Amino acid sequence: MKIGDKVTCINDDFSQFENIHKLYTSLPKKGKKYIVRHFDKNNSRVLLEELRNPTAIIKGFPLEPGFGSSRFANQKDDSTIALAEELLLEVVEEYSDIEELELV
Numbered sequence: 001m002k003i004g005d006k007v008t009c010i011n012d013d014f015s016q017f018e019n020i021h022k023l024y025t026s027l028p029k030k031g032k033k034y035i036v037r038h039f040d041k042n043n044s045r046v047l048l049e050e051l052r053n054p055t056a057i058i059k060g061f062p063l064e065p066g067f068g069s070s071r072f073a074n075q076k077d078d079s080t081i082a083l084a085e086e087l088l089l090e091v092v093e094e095y096s097d098i099e100e101l102e103l104v
Contacts, residue, residue, distance in 0.1 A: 007036060007048075
């Protein structure tokens with residue numbers, strides 16, 4: 001994951017955090033797409049373009065609270081998907097006369 005990546009929230013269950021709304025004013029919603037504006041590899045902490053939360057003191061430092069990267073899945077660019085589909089169709093057409101294709 002890196003800055004600028006398009007991601008989709010796959011886990012918006014914050015029920016284990018009783019007082020989450022004291023720290024966050026905006027939370028991600030499952031199925032919604034976002035753009036990464038900051039990624040902290042050390043903590044796997046993600047900040048999103050579409051969501052802003054007030055600065056809080058976290059481990060002694062003023063930081064905007066982020067979200068665990070495991071809550072998000074990277075999205076492939078539509079052009080990447082289209083290219084992959086095009087290449088797959090070419091392979092299928094090329095080998096369409098072969099009755100059985102042995103995979104190794």
